[in-house]
Amino acid sequence: MEFMEAIKSLKLKREAENFVRQITDGFALGETDWYSAENALTLAKELAESTVQKTQIRGIVEISRSTGSIADIIDALKVRVGRDYRGNGWDNAGVGRRLIETLRSLRAKVDEFLAKQPEFKEEDPDVARLIHLQLCRNFLDVMAAHFEYAKRVEEDKDE
Amino acid sequence: MSRDQEKIEKSLVSLVHKWSDENIARAEKFVDLHRKVIPKRIGISQLYAMKNSIIIGFEHLLDFLKSRQIRARKAGYFHEEGCYEDLMNQIQFIKEDANQLSKQADLKEGKQLSRRIEKELISRFIQHIISQSVSIEKG
Numbered sequence: 073m074e075f076m077e078a079i080k081s082l083k084l085k086r087e088a089e090n091f092v093r094q095i096t097d098g099f100a101l102g103e104t105d106w107y108s109a110e111n112a113l114t115l116a117k118e119l120a121e122s123t124v125q126k127t128q129i130r131g132i133v134e135i136s137r138s139t140g141s142i143a144d145i146i147d148a149l150k151v152r153v154g155r156d157y158r159g160n161g162w163d164n165a166g167v168g169r170r171l172i173e174t175l176r177s178l179r180a181k182v183d184e185f186l187a188k189q190p191e192f193k194e195e196d197p198d199v200a201r202l203i204h205l206q207l208c209r210n211f212l213d214v215m216a217a218h219f220e221y222a223k224r225v226e227e228d229k230d231e
Numbered sequence: 232m233s234r235d236q237e238k239i240e241k242s243l244v245s246l247v248h249k250w251s252d253e254n255i256a257r258a259e260k261f262v263d264l265h266r267k268v269i270p271k272r273i274g275i276s277q278l279y280a281m282k283n284s285i286i287i288g289f290e291h292l293l294d295f296l297k298s299r300q301i302r303a304r305k306a307g308y309f310h311e312e313g314c315y316e317d318l319m320n321q322i323q324f325i326k327e328d329a330n331q332l333s334k335q336a337d338l339k340e341g342k343q344l345s346r347r348i349e350k351e352l353i354s355r356f357i358q359h360i361i362s363q364s365v366s367i368e369k370g
Contacts, residue, residue, distance in 0.1 A: 139248070140244065140248040141248035141249075141251045141252055142252050143248075143251040143252045143254075143255040143355070143359060144248075144251070146255060146362070147255075147358060147359060147361075147362035148362075150362040150363060150365060150366040151361075151362050151365050151366070153365075153366050154362075154364075154365030154366040154368055155365065169366075198245070198249055201249060
């Protein structure tokens with residue numbers, strides 16, 4: 073079920089939206105200390121310096137948009153990390169593994185938020201997972217945008 | 232597809248996704264526990280063969296696992312034999328989970344749809360094992 077569809081019946085819909093927006097702004101502005109192990113800017117820059125191509129990043133973003141499961145996104149990333157036999161792409165300096173850990177770490181922030189708003193879980197027991205999924209999608213969206221920019225800078229350097 | 236069916240289908244997909252997110256850690260733990268054999272003795276291609284055999288049917292997968300287990304026992308590969316045993320136990324637990332999910336989704340088509348969920352959950356569990364194996368094979 074899509075995030076917006078899932079929360080539309082919740083009384084605290086606005087709070088959920090605001091929370092997701094606030095965290096996503098944090099991704100875009102490169103804040104790190106309060107929401108996750110790594111920030112989207114740094115990861116995007118590291119990926120841009122590796123052999124990972126734009127189409128591969130777009131592929132991961134597409135998976136995150138089309139699935140309703142965080143496990144599917146993590147599986148897709150694990151396979152990409154594992155198949156980087158030369159270690160200069162998804163596994164360059166462990167960037168893919170750190171991305172997986174970062175996506176996982178977003179759950180802690182969701183739990184912290186929901187602990188202050190127990191009404192959410194009473195309304196929908198799956199709400200934590202759905203907010204976490206939406207944060208993963210937004211993180212990857214922001215990271216992909218930074219990546220496109222950083223990759224272009226890298227390409228300009230090579231020319 | 233009627234509206235009711237569509238609604239059930241949607242809630243089913245959502246339940247399967249939820250299950251998948253909750254059980255990825257179980258698959259990771261499984262791979263960690265059997266690191267002596269996965270992916271060295273039980274390779275990625277064999278794991279994909281398991282995933283394919285569940286598409287044919289649950290019994291087909293069990294037959295496949297049993298035959299592999301017997302082969303490992305005869306060859307004296309006890310860690311491998313234990314891994315197959317554990318996997319068969321995990322699959323039984325997943326079968327129970329599938330039953331619970333079909334009750335939650337309030338299925339009218341009963342058995343047939345319950346089997347579909349069973350296949351989907353087992354297939355997802357094996358996919359989690361494959362992804363974890365691929366990533367540790369590299370690491």
